[in-house]
Amino acid sequence: MGDVLSLAADNLLSPLILFFVLGVLAAFARSDLTIPEAAAKALSIYLLFAIGFKGGASVAAHGVDAGLILSLIAGGILSATIPFVAFGLLRIMTQLSTIDAAAVAGHYGSISIVTFVACTSALTGRGLDPEGYMVAVAAIMEAPAILSALWLVSRKAGGNQMDGNLWREILLNGSIVLLIGSFVIGAITGQDGLEKIASFIVSPFQGVLCLFLLDMGLVAGRGLRDSGKYLTPGVFAFGMLMPLVGSCFGLAAGMLLGLSTGGVALFMTLCASASYIAVPAAMRVALPEANPSIYLTLSLGITFPFNLTLGIPAYIAIASQVTGG
Amino acid sequence: MGDVLSLAADNLLSPLILFFVLGVLAAFARSDLTIPEAAAKALSIYLLFAIGFKGGASVAAHGVDAGLILSLIAGGILSATIPFVAFGLLRIMTQLSTIDAAAVAGHYGSISIVTFVACTSALTGRGLDPEGYMVAVAAIMEAPAILSALWLVSRKAGGNQMDGNLWREILLNGSIVLLIGSFVIGAITGQDGLEKIASFIVSPFQGVLCLFLLDMGLVAGRGLRDSGKYLTPGVFAFGMLMPLVGSCFGLAAGMLLGLSTGGVALFMTLCASASYIAVPAAMRVALPEANPSIYLTLSLGITFPFNLTLGIPAYIAIASQVTGG
Amino acid sequence: MGDVLSLAADNLLSPLILFFVLGVLAAFARSDLTIPEAAAKALSIYLLFAIGFKGGASVAAHGVDAGLILSLIAGGILSATIPFVAFGLLRIMTQLSTIDAAAVAGHYGSISIVTFVACTSALTGRGLDPEGYMVAVAAIMEAPAILSALWLVSRKAGGNQMDGNLWREILLNGSIVLLIGSFVIGAITGQDGLEKIASFIVSPFQGVLCLFLLDMGLVAGRGLRDSGKYLTPGVFAFGMLMPLVGSCFGLAAGMLLGLSTGGVALFMTLCASASYIAVPAAMRVALPEANPSIYLTLSLGITFPFNLTLGIPAYIAIASQVTGG
Amino acid sequence: MQTHDAKRVVITIEAVMQSRLTDALQTADVTGYSILPVLGGSGQSGPWSREGQVSRAGGMVQVICIVRPDKLDKLLDAAFAVVERYIGIVTVTDCQVLRAERF
Amino acid sequence: MQTHDAKRVVITIEAVMQSRLTDALQTADVTGYSILPVLGGSGQSGPWSREGQVSRAGGMVQVICIVRPDKLDKLLDAAFAVVERYIGIVTVTDCQVLRAERF
């Protein structure tokens, strides 16, 4: 426990977290500091490009093994399963309607790529490099949760929200395509390819991430400011309990798969994190009756900072303990 | 021949090409992956800035010689001449109207700066550094082709499409001004200047280029998807034959000028490439009756990928053979 | 004097100045070269982020001393005082109305962060590193001048232009928040933090600055082209005299505070420079009757290039002379 | 200058619904439209802004169609079918156009 | 398709005044509006453009409100109080809306 706290303290004073906090404070103070939409999108394209490519290059370096395939399968199953757990918890802890609860649940099955990256850099900083293919696991986990959320609604409320277009939109979502595409290209071109573009995707990465977290802080702060009213105590508590519950699933899966310490911590983080890009867009189309203020504020305003500050150090500490790493 | 193929195979698996392919595939699959317009423009500004500056700094390092002046003159003449060849070929191979054929022909006299850069990095990778002033040749070749295209139309269809404004727009086109301006500044500040900004314009260059090619793939793919119907077999064949024809002119000019192996290959590439930024804008103003879907799809959807994948390795192989480099 | 001129000549041929000149020329020639708004904003966010962070990290490295507090106080006082001097000069030298004169005066009390950066890099290039906390002084000097300008107007014209919203907007202006926020984060995370993101904020800095100066040249050139008519000889002369007058205040303050040579030169530059981001926005709200063409053209079209080319070398030479540095 | 009566239909709709709306317009034989960006706004569900956003969720666009009056009903039916369950505002204004042959 | 009379009010105003205008609208019970970007323009004070700009000064936005006719006067009073001393253009057009229950 002392270990977790010291890890967390370390973590809290990293530039990443501090820039997120700066963004939240600026939004609360109603400063006019903003990142233009096009710049924010460019930052996110850069991150997906770099994360995917580095993951692919690392797979090329270490070779494909059975762990890769099994981890992908485990990721897909967890993404589809966790929404049911989340939905159950929401029914117990909150008064949300079926539709709102299902929409929120979908977010928690899916993942947040920035949380993934923050965990990866915390791990690398401690010499606990995770398996490179965890990037592919992250990509796989984006979508299945959406289907579970829709199934939860159709079971309770009847009606079918899916059409062919929506299927395509979910699976060919820009962030999934870019992440998997870069991963595959990284895997094909390997270390040679990585060397060519390392001074673009490796060295400036942490700095770009700081700017992106500043932007996320601004957006999260604006959300909390304008939609904080939807955060009843139950909803608020869910936003911090659910990542812990999710991380247990990740822990179990990681242990079963025999991943490295870093891999287990990362699997925990993926299961603990909640989507705020791909899933909200799909929910607007498929479940327009669900209130976006609830799921966005929960995912970006509560769970994201929770994972960033307390969650990740805890997952790393637990994974280290359990794997003896 | 075997050499070309192995070069081409090498080339096909470079991150540059693979990101272009990713873009094309994403567009065909109707993924919502897009690069915001402002980000795409910023990428292109970065590339022009870096290419121009590095070219100028290299001229400052190696000194100005007669080759520079003669190459500029040759470039201007080729840019003005090639449209006539292209127009003739189009009349033979396709059913395009005079105006459409002239507009297409103008694109092939002008150049594509990304094709230029892709060739330069392939050359540098093989230790065949081209003359630094080829950047200036590229800039010179942007505009004359437009005048030839307009002359072709006015000769057949009568009427004069030029006004003073259009002259200014063509010659002071943003990409020409930035390329030449950076070239001149690079030449003035020389290696000192280059050292100051090398970690901005040299090291991350390949990575930025990958992102830009992803964007070009997305745009080209969207064009092919929506306007593929204009690609009759004749038009399609022209898009692959014309670069080869153009490259022969470049080969002849490069040999006459006594350029290095890299310089000859680069001259071939310039003559083989087709514009998709400056010329389309000029054509919309001067020849609004010409169908932009035809010239854009040909230039960006056929000739650009052709050069990128097969053309450049072929031009390098031929130049090496012929110059004995 | 000969020294100033040789410094200035050196300076005039640096990439920074040359890209500014390129922008001005392109705008005068009505080239369509432009930087998208989102990209320009992104560049300015990058600069503020990097400047603030590096300043904070340098304070962390060298420790806080009395100089920091006293410099902040001096900066605040100078920012509030200089507008009165500027207003007096404007009344003598020009025919501007009270409101226009007050608005212009407010700009000269505040500061231009790019001028600050240009001076810093000239100093670093000469081994005259200034105190890291000068970044905080720059941030402090942004706002007080605005209040002085409004006081000048209310004294003459009656009426109160301030409301609570405006107070917040001035003090929580995006550029101030980002600059101070990054400074504080830099100071907290220190050299450790700096190392993590150095390859994002240190190495590419000069290159990004070149692009930003290109953009400023484009905007300044457009302003001079369209609003040059407001530059009567008196106004024009003010734009070059006022920075010299301001720099004397900076010199006195820097000497009194016992700053290093670099610190004195930088204080002179801050006092000599005029705002073109924060103050214009505040003036549009508080003094809508003032003509923005006058204050923007003066600040960005005259004083900014004057400081960049002649002013900075002069301030460095004088500071070196006076401090014996 | 000779002008012709037409209807200007402005549909403010969520960005995620844009392609569904334009597909529906296409199906209703409305092939002409232009799309304008919307920076932000406010309504029953409170204020929103595109600034700093990465997701398409939560942004809106304006789809503008100029149509001949006799095509209006078909257009409105098609638009209504799409916006029905979603956030979306449809306004119709009378206008005059030059060059009606282009519609 | 059943439509309802409404007024389309378009207020072109400086970007620095945007939040003051929307606050005033809120106070006047106008809670629905959308904001569109303006790239540039020209008027008595000459031409301007957003290109390359970093400052919010010198840029404009369009605030569009669809309101029931009986709410128009309150809206115009609120808007006028804000634009009075500032650059700003307010136009009102008659229009028809679908789904008037949403206003």
Place this chain on the structure above:
Amino acid sequence: MQTHDAKRVVITIEAVMQSRLTDALQTADVTGYSILPVLGGSGQSGPWSREGQVSRAGGMVQVICIVRPDKLDKLLDAAFAVVERYIGIVTVTDCQVLRAERF
């Protein structure tokens, strides 16, 4: 609130023609206009989008002019002379403006 009759003219035109159009407006004594970005659209020549584009070719803008009714004809003549050979849509709507003294 006192309002005045005016005409709202919206010209959707290719971005490459923007400066030619505004020059023509200037010549026709129309000094007030605002320019809005257009993200994409569709017409007889199929769909297009600004996303990822680097060239100005293939993008459009909306030029909006509020004019006094008696200035309309001169404006339309000037606009027509520019759009004639080009892609471009010109619509005119009746509107009311506040502060007519500004036009």
